[in-house]
Amino acid sequence: MVNLTATLSTLIAANHILDYLNVLDPFGHISVRNPNNNDTFFLAYQMGAAIVSGPKDIGEYQVSDGSAVNGTRGGYAERYIHSEILKRYPDVNAVIHSHSEDVLPYTITGSVEVQPTYHMAGFLGDDVPNFDIESVYEATDPHDMLVNTPRLGAALAAVLGTNTSQPGAPLYTTALQRGHGFITTGTSIEQVTEFAYYATSNARVQTRAIGLSASAGMGIDGVHYLSTEERRDSKNMNIWISYKPWKQWVIQSERSGMYVNELGTPPV
Numbered sequence: 001m002v003n004l005t006a007t008l009s010t011l012i013a014a015n016h017i018l019d020y021l022n023v024l025d026p027f028g029h030i031s032v033r034n035p036n037n038n039d040t041f042f043l044a045y046q047m048g049a050a051i052v053s054g055p056k057d058i059g060e061y062q063v064s065d066g067s068a069v070n071g072t073r074g075g076y077a078e079r080y081i082h083s084e085i086l087k088r089y090p091d092v093n094a095v096i097h098s099h100s101e102d103v104l105p106y107t108i109t110g111s112v113e114v115q116p117t118y119h120m121a122g123f124l125g126d127d128v129p130n131f132d133i134e135s136v137y138e139a140t141d142p143h144d145m146l147v148n149t150p151r152l153g154a155a156l157a158a159v160l161g162t163n164t165s166q167p168g169a170p171l172y173t174t175a176l177q178r179g180h181g182f183i184t185t186g187t188s189i190e191q192v193t194e195f196a197y198y199a200t201s202n203a204r205v206q207t208r209a210i211g212l213s214a215s216a217g218m219g220i221d222g223v224h225y226l227s228t229e230e231r232r233d234s235k236n237m238n239i240w241i242s243y244k245p246w247k248q249w250v251i252q253s254e255r256s257g258m259y260v261n262e263l264g265t266p267p268v
């Protein structure tokens with residue numbers, strides 16, 4: 001049995017780091033699969049990531065349908081993002097949903113796709129699909145852009161695609177949500193935190209590169225993105241090196257004095 005205190009301490013630290021790095025606004029969230037039970041996952045209650053402090057702030061939910069278990073009551077209306085991704089992809093253990101303002105413009109400009117601009121964004125791979133919730137709305141659904149039912153969560157999870165060489169993993173790590181934000185997935189809290197940060201960093205770099213290219217009289221075509229081989233090999237590097245930024249971010253967020261982790265510093 002895995003020590004759940006370490007898992008929850010790491011989840012709390014990730015909430016703080018994602019606030020510290022401005023990846024999450026007060027409505028973003030991160031989940032982790034229960035390491036002792038593949039059928040449930042942990043996700044903070046409805047509160048800003050910065051103020052998640054202890055086990056009392058974290059709920060446990062069924063992967064099968066997002067329902068609350070083990071004394072959990074209520075929670076995020078959007079927890080079906082997490083349940084449906086964890087259900088469809090058994091190799092995924094952690095999911096982040098963000099409303100990053102750096103990424104949002106790419107969700108609403110159909111002509112400019114997110115592309116990996118530098119080596120820390122190789123995990124974005126060959127495509128970052130853009131999920132348009134309008135395509136799956138039914139007549140009676142409120143059009144509030146929220147992925148707040150298992151059906152909408154399943155439709156979002158599906159855009160990550162099928163990886164024929166590793167069926168338990170998605171084809172793409174990351175997807176946009178039109179007019180809403182993005183999701184990214186990983187095998188651990190540390191890895192998905194790295195992916196979420198570098199998804200926002202990459203968006204900032206790409207936006208500047210496009211602007212620079214435009215000011216030089218070139219269009220989008222003037223920007224040179226990573227090749228297919230560079231994306232693949234950089235992704236492998238991104239995966240094994242996730243321990244490094246994680247260790248720094250844990251210490252930085254702790255020393256900022258802005259956060260409380262009742263379970264102490266997570267193992268690094």
Ligand SMILES: [Zn+2]
Nearest residue numbers: 027078097181
């Ligand atoms: Zn949202």
